Amino acid sequence: MAGAGTSEGGDGLNQAQRAAVETGASHNLVLAGAGTGKTTTIVARIRHLIKGGAAPDRILALTFTRRAAAEIRSRVQDPARASSPVPAMTFHAWAMREVRTSPDVFGYDGWSVIDADDQLQVMRGVLGRGKRVEGLKAAQIIGVLSFARNTRRTLADAIAAKHPDAEIDAKVLGEAVRAYEARKRERRYLDYDDVLAVCAARLKDPAVAAWVGGHYDEILIDEMQDTNPLQWAIIDPLVTHTRFYCVGDDAQSIYGFRGADFASIHSFGERVPGARVLRLEDNYRSTQEILDLSNWLLEQSPLHYGKHLRAVRGSGAKPELHSFETPQDEAGWITGELLRARDDGLPWSTHLILVRTNYSGRAIEARLVENDIPYVFFGGTKLLESRHVRDVLSALRVIANPDDEVAWMRLLTLVPRVGDVTAARAFDAVLAARADGASARDARAGALAALPGWLRAGLDAIEEAAGQVDDAVGRAAAMLQPVLAHKYRNENWDARARDLAHVERLAATRGSITEFIEEFLLSPVFASELTAEPKDGDHVIVSTVHSAKGLERDWAFCAGVSAGAYPSARSLGDVNELEEERRVLYVALTRARDRLAVTRTVAHTPVRAWVGTGASAGFVEDAYFLGTLPELLVRETVHVPGRAPRPAPPPGLAVPAEVDLSVDLGEL
Numbered sequence: 001m002a003g004a005g006t007s008e009g010g011d012g013l014n015q016a017q018r019a020a021v022e023t024g025a026s027h028n029l030v031l032a033g034a035g036t037g038k039t040t041t042i043v044a045r046i047r048h049l050i051k052g053g054a055a056p057d058r059i060l061a062l063t064f065t066r067r068a069a070a071e072i073r074s075r076v077q078d079p080a081r082a083s084s085p086v087p088a089m090t091f092h093a094w095a096m097r098e099v100r101t102s103p104d105v106f107g108y109d110g111w112s113v114i115d116a117d118d119q120l121q122v123m124r125g126v127l128g129r130g131k132r133v134e135g136l137k138a139a140q141i142i143g144v145l146s147f148a149r150n151t152r153r154t155l156a157d158a159i160a161a162k163h164p165d166a167e168i169d170a171k172v173l174g175e176a177v178r179a180y181e182a183r184k185r186e187r188r189y190l191d192y193d194d195v196l197a198v199c200a201a202r203l204k205d206p207a208v209a210a211w212v213g214g215h216y217d218e219i220l221i222d223e224m225q226d227t228n229p230l231q232w233a234i235i236d237p238l239v240t241h242t243r244f245y246c247v248g249d250d251a252q253s254i255y256g257f258r259g260a261d262f263a264s265i266h267s268f269g270e271r272v273p274g275a276r277v278l279r280l281e282d283n284y285r286s287t288q289e290i291l292d293l294s295n296w297l298l299e300q301s302p303l304h305y306g307k308h309l310r311a312v313r314g315s316g317a318k319p320e321l322h323s324f325e326t327p328q329d330e331a332g333w334i335t336g337e338l339l340r341a342r343d344d345g346l347p348w349s350t351h352l353i354l355v356r357t358n359y360s361g362r363a364i365e366a367r368l369v370e371n372d373i374p375y376v377f378f379g380g381t382k383l384l385e386s387r388h389v390r391d392v393l394s395a396l397r398v399i400a401n402p403d404d405e406v407a408w409m410r411l412l413t414l415v416p417r418v419g420d421v422t423a424a425r426a427f428d429a430v431l432a433a434r435a436d437g438a439s440a441r442d443a444r445a446g447a448l449a450a451l452p453g454w455l456r457a458g459l460d461a462i463e464e465a466a467g468q469v470d471d472a473v474g475r476a477a478a479m480l481q482p483v484l485a486h487k488y489r490n491e492n493w494d495a496r497a498r499d500l501a502h503v504e505r506l507a508a509t510r511g512s513i514t515e516f517i518e519e520f521l522l523s524p525v526f527a528s529e530l531t532a533e534p535k536d537g538d539h540v541i542v543s544t545v546h547s548a549k550g551l552e553r554d555w556a557f558c559a560g561v562s563a564g565a566y567p568s569a570r571s572l573g574d575v576n577e578l579e580e581e582r583r584v585l586y587v588a589l590t591r592a593r594d595r596l597a598v599t600r601t602v603a604h605t606p607v608r609a610w611v612g613t614g615a616s617a618g619f620v621e622d623a624y625f626l627g628t629l630p631e632l633l634v635r636e637t638v639h640v641p642g643r644a645p646r647p648a649p650p651p652g653l654a655v656p657a658e659v660d661l662s663v664d665l666g667e668l
């Protein structure tokens with residue numbers, strides 16, 4: 001079995017890591033492969049800065065997820081010294097914090113942040129008012145608009161990239177988008193992309209850039225490969241005012257669909273004058289056999305990553321490849337392995353199960369539940385995006401921003417016998433009263449007079465508790481409890497009620513309703529992370545690959561690595577999407593320390609997909625990543641049971657019978 005990773009020096013870092021931690025250059029990019037210690041290095045760098053005298057609050061760590069931010073904070077924090085924590089947060093959360101703490105500089109005071117679901121409501125409202133766009137649905141328009149903004153392309157270019165075959169009337173689309181933007185302005189909404197766009201726009205002013213940059217000695221960015229051009233537009237103007245320390249792996253870039261351009265990391269040196277590029281090449285996580293399979297996968301790519309991971313830990317067991325007939329068989333085998341390991345004394349926390357999508361994990365989750373195996377799912381529904389939570393938040397949102405039409409409509413239509421028309425009329429009355437100078441409370445008193453009294457009284461009570469956000473959440477949940485218990489009576493209401501208690505707890509330390517909602521919209525927490533109550537904290541992790549960055553476990557099961565899923569049939573025909581799919585599988589394979597089991601269901605036919613329409617259309621043949629896998633790299637087991645041949649029919653049945661296939665015409 002592999003030995004422990006060897007580190008030189010007393011700080012647990014190897015030479016390349018130490019050089020990366022102690023670098024004296026103003027700007028640095030640590031370009032490194034999976035498991036080579038990027039997180040270790042970023043944490044050591046922050047400690048190094050603090051040891052060198054930097055105040056923790058003059059350091060900023062930007063991460064891709066709330067979990068990664070929490071991990072950095074906890075690993076940096078020296079329990080012996082109660083120093084103030086280093087700010088570590090997601091890019092969006094930080095941009096919003098800048099906007100909120102300096103309204104004189106950024107403006108947008110009193111505007112509300114809306115998420116994808118609200119954006120869709122606003123867009124549907126626009127399309128419903130006669131701006132129909134043939135060829136694109138509301139969600140697709142929102143998607144392509146976001147892609148254009150994150151990649152800083154024109155909408156026409158984004159359409160050409162995302163919907164090359166759609167026949168769209170550009171003028172009609174342009175009008176719909178303008179109407180959508182006007183609607184957002186009118187309602188004082190900032191969507192997810194606006195938060196970054198406001199920052200990027202204001203930072204173009206050199207005085208603003210100097211002022212913001214002046215707050216930090218160093219900004220560290222994790223997962224730099226997933227940074228998109230809009231985020232670069234925030235980084236660029238700050239380069240002359242603070243130091244940047246970026247860490248990334250081009251082979252782990254899996255957010256191209258959101259506009260990230262993994263190749264931009266290669267031009268870091270040119271984009272950031274004076275930048276030093278440092279490399280980490282020794283993998284401390286996995287055994288060489290696991291890395292051999294991961295290296296092979298990257299080598300099959302037409303892109304040149306120039307990466308070849310070496311295992312400090314040396315040799316171990318070969319990765320396994322298991323083929324099953326159905327996803328249920330696959331799930332059954334995985335759970336069987338977990339139970340066997342448990343019998344052998346291994347804790348549940350030995351295991352990580354990686355799935356491609358929330359949906360594809362269902363069969364495995366069902367088996368885990370059936371076998372009473374404690375697990376936490378990473379990925380899935382974001383707590384603040386689930387319907388019942390949104391219902392309760394709508395009551396808080398109308399207090400935080402009385403002009404919030406989407407929230408008003410959601411709240412009012414929860415009231416029994418109130419439909420869209422009555423709700424819209426009540427909302428218009430709130431707006432009219434406010435335009436006449438009425439306070440929010442008086443506006444509600446008039447506009448909601450014809451609706452049940454509990455609504456007005458409940459909203460007044462929430463407003464009174466607004467400074468104590470958990471209390472405000474509790475009051476909103478209590479006000480809506482009867483209607484929600486009825487609405488979700490057949491949809492697991494008890495579990496939903498428990499979620500609401502979690503939301504109340506999350507709100508406890510937040511200063512205002514706006515701060516609370518924005519923080520959790522911009523850096524989401526997954527419902528399952530909070531609600532799972534694993535025994536003794538010992539549990540299996542099931543994670544989508546996109547939520548698995550930074551994770552590692554002794555055993556990793558990569559499930560559903562079947563033809564049609566890796567790459568997904570959707571991405572066939574587009575080389576960029578295809579290569580992104582390869583990187584998704586690469587992230588999955590590189591999570592295992594000792595045992596990697598790749599499982600799949602066997603395809604009965606080669607994967608062929610019809611791609612595109614018009615002249616460019618055609619069938620794309622099998623592009624399964626493991627189609628050409630050399631035998632030597634894995635130990636393969638085929639679990640498909642041989643089917644017993646069907647017995648021959650009894651002699652009387654074997655005579656071909658003619659069947660009446662004509663349709664009954666009835667009265668015709």
Ligand SMILES: Nc1ncnc2c1ncn2[C@@H]1O[C@H](COP(=O)(O)OP(=O)(O)OP(=O)(O)O)[C@@H](O)[C@H]1O
Nearest residue numbers: 005007012013014034035036037038039040284550
């Ligand atoms: N110098 C070292 N000596 C011993 N172990 C190390 C060293 N550096 C890193 N490790 C260990 O290697 C593993 C991977 O490190 P880390 O998670 O920091 O890598 P990473 O580059 O961020 O990985 P990924 O990008 O794949 O998530 C961890 O278990 C870490 O503790």
